[in-house]
Amino acid sequence: MTGFQSVNELRDILKARYYDVMIHHQNRSFPSMILEISKQLKEVLAVNESKIYLLNNSSQRYQLFSSNADAPANTDVFTIETFKQMTESVPVYFQKNGDSILIPSDTANSTVIIPLHIKKENDGFILLIVDEDSHPDSDFFLEIAEQTGPVIHTIMSYCQSFDEEIKYERLYQVTSKFHSTMNIEDVLREVIKTLTDLYPELEFYLLLMQDNLQIEGLPIKELIYDRYEKDAVTTAFLTGQIQFEEISGDTASLYAPLVGRQATYGVLQVLKPNTLFFRENDIEFISILAKTAGNALENARLYQQSQRYITDLQLINQSSQALNSKRTLSATFTYLEDLMISQFKAEEVGFILYDERNSQQDFREYKVLKESTSFFSTKEGKWFLSFLNSKVKQNIHTIFIGDFNSTHSEHDIPYQSVMAVPMIHDEKVIGFVAVLHPNEYFFSFETYKLLQSLVQHSALTVINYRLKEELEQLVRTDYLTKLYSRNYLDKMMNQHLKVGKHGTFILMDIDNFKQINDQYGHDTGDEIICQVAEIIRKNIRSNDIAARWGGEELAIYLPNTTMKEAQHVAERLVHTVSEKTYPKVTISCGVSYWDEKIHGETKSLFLRADKALYLAKEKGKNRVVKENEIVL
Numbered sequence: 001m002t003g004f005q006s007v008n009e010l011r012d013i014l015k016a017r018y019y020d021v022m023i024h025h026q027n028r029s030f031p032s033m034i035l036e037i038s039k040q041l042k043e044v045l046a047v048n049e050s051k052i053y054l055l056n057n058s059s060q061r062y063q064l065f066s067s068n069a070d071a072p073a074n075t076d077v078f079t080i081e082t083f084k085q086m087t088e089s090v091p092v093y094f095q096k097n098g099d100s101i102l103i104p105s106d107t108a109n110s111t112v113i114i115p116l117h118i119k120k121e122n123d124g125f126i127l128l129i130v131d132e133d134s135h136p137d138s139d140f141f142l143e144i145a146e147q148t149g150p151v152i153h154t155i156m157s158y159c160q161s162f163d164e165e166i167k168y169e170r171l172y173q174v175t176s177k178f179h180s181t182m183n184i185e186d187v188l189r190e191v192i193k194t195l196t197d198l199y200p201e202l203e204f205y206l207l208l209m210q211d212n213l214q215i216e217g218l219p220i221k222e223l224i225y226d227r228y229e230k231d232a233v234t235t236a237f238l239t240g241q242i243q244f245e246e247i248s249g250d251t252a253s254l255y256a257p258l259v260g261r262q263a264t265y266g267v268l269q270v271l272k273p274n275t276l277f278f279r280e281n282d283i284e285f286i287s288i289l290a291k292t293a294g295n296a297l298e299n300a301r302l303y304q305q306s307q308r309y310i311t312d313l314q315l316i317n318q319s320s321q322a323l324n325s326k327r328t329l330s331a332t333f334t335y336l337e338d339l340m341i342s343q344f345k346a347e348e349v350g351f352i353l354y355d356e357r358n359s360q361q362d363f364r365e366y367k368v369l370k371e372s373t374s375f376f377s378t379k380e381g382k383w384f385l386s387f388l389n390s391k392v393k394q395n396i397h398t399i400f401i402g403d404f405n406s407t408h409s410e411h412d413i414p415y416q417s418v419m420a421v422p423m424i425h426d427e428k429v430i431g432f433v434a435v436l437h438p439n440e441y442f443f444s445f446e447t448y449k450l451l452q453s454l455v456q457h458s459a460l461t462v463i464n465y466r467l468k469e470e471l472e473q474l475v476r477t478d479y480l481t482k483l484y485s486r487n488y489l490d491k492m493m494n495q496h497l498k499v500g501k502h503g504t505f506i507l508m509d510i511d512n513f514k515q516i517n518d519q520y521g522h523d524t525g526d527e528i529i530c531q532v533a534e535i536i537r538k539n540i541r542s543n544d545i546a547a548r549w550g551g552e553e554l555a556i557y558l559p560n561t562t563m564k565e566a567q568h569v570a571e572r573l574v575h576t577v578s579e580k581t582y583p584k585v586t587i588s589c590g591v592s593y594w595d596e597k598i599h600g601e602t603k604s605l606f607l608r609a610d611k612a613l614y615l616a617k618e619k620g621k622n623r624v625v626k627e628n629e630i631v632l
Contacts, residue, residue, distance in 0.1 A: 007139045013044055014147045022155065030159035034152065041126065041144070049129040054118070054152070062125070114141050116149045124152065167285045170194055174289065178296035182303040185215050187296045191268070192218060194289065199282075203271040207233065207255075223266055236267050242287050247271070254283065256290035260298030268293070308446060315343065315450070320457050332461050333371035336433070336454070344447055346435045348415065350376040352385060353423075353431035353462070366431070375436070380413055385434070388420045392432055400448050402441035417442035421452050423459035430462060478548035480526060481533035489547035489557060493602045496559045502595035504566035506556040507609040508573070511586045511621040513552040520583060525552075531581045539572055555609075563593040563626060570624040578622060586622035588613060593627060 017040040021033060034052055042050035053062040116124035126148060174194050178187060188206055195204050207223040223237065232245035236255035243255045254270040268290045322335055337349045351369040366389060368376055375381040387408075391399055399420035404413055415436035422432040433455045437443065476488035484492075496503060510516075510532060517525040529552060536546045540556060549555040558566050570589040578586045590612030592605045608627040616625040 007143045010044075010140055010143050011147060014040075014144070017044060018147065018151045022151070022158075030156065033155050033159070037148065037151065037155075041128075041148070045128065045130075045144075047128045047130045049127075051127040052116075052148075052152075053125050053127065055123040112141065114145050114148075116145060116152065118149050118153045118156065124149070167198060167281075170198065171285070171289060171292070175292055178292065178299075181296075182300045184297060184300045184304065185218075187293060187300055188215065188218055188220075191289065191293045195268075195270075195286070198285075199270075201272075205269040205271070206266060207269055208266040221269075233267055233269075237264055240264055242283065242290075254286065256286050258294035258297055259291050260294045262298060265294055265297045265301070305446070316453050316457065319454055329369075329462065329465050330371060332458065332465070333369055336458055337371050337373070339454070340433075340435055340451070344419075344435055344437075344443065344451070346437055348373045348375040348381075348434075348436040350381070350385060350434040350436075351431065352389070352434070354429065375415075376434075380411070383411060384413060384415075388432065388434055391420070392422050392429055400443075400445070402443075414438055416440040419443055419448050419451055421448075421455040423455055423462060425459050425463045430459060433458070481530055481548050481554075483533050483536070483554070484545055484547040486547055486549055486555075489545055489555060490602055492545050493557050493605070496557070497594070497602065500559055502562065502593070503557065503559045504561045504563060504594075505592045505605045505609050506558070506566060506570050506573075506589055507549060507592075507606070507613050508554050508556075508570070508587045508589040509613060509617070510552040511588055511617075513585075516583065516585060524583065528581060528583070528585055529554075532577055532585070532587065535576050535580055536573060539576060540569065563591065563628075566591050566593070567624060567626060574622060574624055588616035588621045589624040590614070590616055591624060591626045 018037065021036045021040060034054070038050050038052045041047075041052075051064055053064055055061070056063045110130050112126075112128040112130060114126040114128065116126060118124050126144065171194075174190055177190055181187065192204055192206070195202070203219075205219045205221050207221050209223055223233070232243040232253070232255050235241070236243040236257045240257050240259045242257070245253045245255065247253050250273055252272055254272070256268040256270065257264050258266040258268060268286070270286060319335075319339060333351050336351070340346045340349045350372040352366050352372075353369060355365045355367070366385075368385065376385060388399060399418065401418040402416070404416050404418050415438050417437040417439060418434070419436075420432055420434040422429045424430070433451070435443070435451060476485050477483065478485055493503075493505070510528065513525065513528075516528055529548075532554060533546070533548070536554060536556065540546055540558070543559060544561075545557045545559075547555050547557075556569070558569065561569075570591055574587055574589060578584065590609040592608035592612065594605060608630075611630050612625040612627045615630055616623050619625065
């Protein structure tokens with residue numbers, strides 16, 4: 001290291017060279033300008049090698065900017081601890097004002113370490129490799145430090161100012177775009193585009209929750225965090241603060257949370273090689289962009305949620321009206337199946353109802369409605385329903401699974417996304433609805449909440465339908481015997497008289513019924529009436545209509561039945577009642593008939609049967625009398 005007559009001469013040459021670098025390399029990047037400074041040092045000092053190391057605040061490492069200007073910075077990186085160990089092992093050649101010039105002398109070449117104070121103490125150093133036979137003056141080294149440190153600081157400030165102008169102009173443009181859109185996908189695309197334009201040498205990933213994983217063409221990963229683990233991703237997500245992590249020896253990662261005013265909506269991951277210098281303004285810019293994106297995501301989510309709520313409310317209102325207008329349960333569940341397939345894009349929909357006659361909750365007996373899709377009639381579908389039924393039995397009212405086979409792979413169910421919502425009325429489960437899709441995490445939580453609302457409205461419809469049936473049953477049946485009421489019998493007879501060709505009517509009375517009441521009491525009298533009613537039910541066809549006529553009188557209308565056939569029925573009843581009742585009673589029967597020749601009205605059939613019954617009583621009871629036996 002020769003050729004300088006004085007320190008002043010070295011100072012003048014370095015100033016001229018550095019000025020040339022700053023004037024003629026203004027459009028170059030910060031790393032390339034530092035490489036140029038290193039190159040000038042090598043030429044001016046005529047040393048074997050000149051290396052400039054600067055402290056990277058993001059990684060807390062000293063990073064090399066090589067003197068070889070034709071190649072990027074290599075992987076020669078020192079941690080602060082390594083640098084301290086290295087300097088401690090090198091003898092101090094010269095020291096002034098706390099700065100040490102370090103020169104080992106045990107090799108063919110000597111290594112000279114010149115500390116640099118750029119923004120603060122020891123935030124960089126120059127490493128020179130000089131010939132062993134060179135005898136440098138320490139004043140020269142101090143002059144190198146005094147000239148190089150301020151120049152690097154000036155270059156750093158210039159590049160930072162220039163970069164900030166470009167970046168914040170871009171940030172302004174991005175913010176303007178964010179304010180003009182309420183679409184989550186547009187926000188995420190703009191974030192990635194901005195970062196890749198400004199930092200083409202870096203890799204970016206969006207770590208998002210499951211409900212945002214359906215966007216194609218974006219570097220999205222699922223955000224998996226454990227609130228009890230203190231890894232960098234979890235810390236960034238939970239604290240809302242930027243975090244750093246060394247992925248491997250040559251790769252580092254920065255995690256910038258996407259923070260809104262109300263919550264954190266994800267994490268932006270930035271992957272960079274350790275050889276890349278990451279300045280404070282880069283970190284600040286990425287952090288600001290992530291927070292701006294977080295606010296934009298929040299606004300977009302709130303807008304989309306409000307729109308979805310409006311749409312959902314409209315759907316619930318429309319479906320409620322449609323459900324209330326359905327006249328049968330079959331029509332109700334057919335409508336629900338079509339709705340869930342169209343709105344939720346479901347592949348399979350199943351409807352299960354529990355037996356309404358069970359006074360206690362019984363989850364063993366359930367009915368799969370025919371309106372369910374075909375999967376639920378297969379072997380796998382039946383197992384799946386039994387699985388869901390077991391969950392309902394355990395009082396698990398929230399069945400929302402995004403990856404079913406991850407925990408039940410042994411059953412090989414072809415559906416991964418599962419929603420099942422119980423129908424609950426008056427704190428009692430009356431059934432449940434299952435909705436399936438083959439893709440993982442296909443249904444969002446908002447979809448699940450909408451399904452809950454629809455199912456609860458359908459539960460009301462089921463209950464209303466059951467209450468309606470019960471009311472109609474009460475109207476058309478007798479409360480004591482459970483036979484049809486007289487009004488219902490009258491109605492059905494009138495209908496058949498209009499469309500049928502012939503029919504018969506049997507009117508019967510329990511003989512000596514007053515004596516039964518007097519001897520055994522009215523409770524036994526009621527029991528006798530019920531016994532006779534049950535005998536009638538067991539001895540007629542399904543399309544025959546048996547009713548309680550009034551008091552101890554009972555009646556049967558037999559559509560499309562001849563007088564002879566009706567007589568056989570009546571005689572069988574007379575015989576069975578006398579054999580099967582206890583206390584033993586008998587009945588008397590009167591039978592009337594109509595056809596095309598004897599076409600009468602309901603009233604006429606009643607009167608003729610009543611007269612035949614009166615005659616049966618006069619003849620000694622416990623017998624059958626036909627209307628053609630009446631003597632006029």
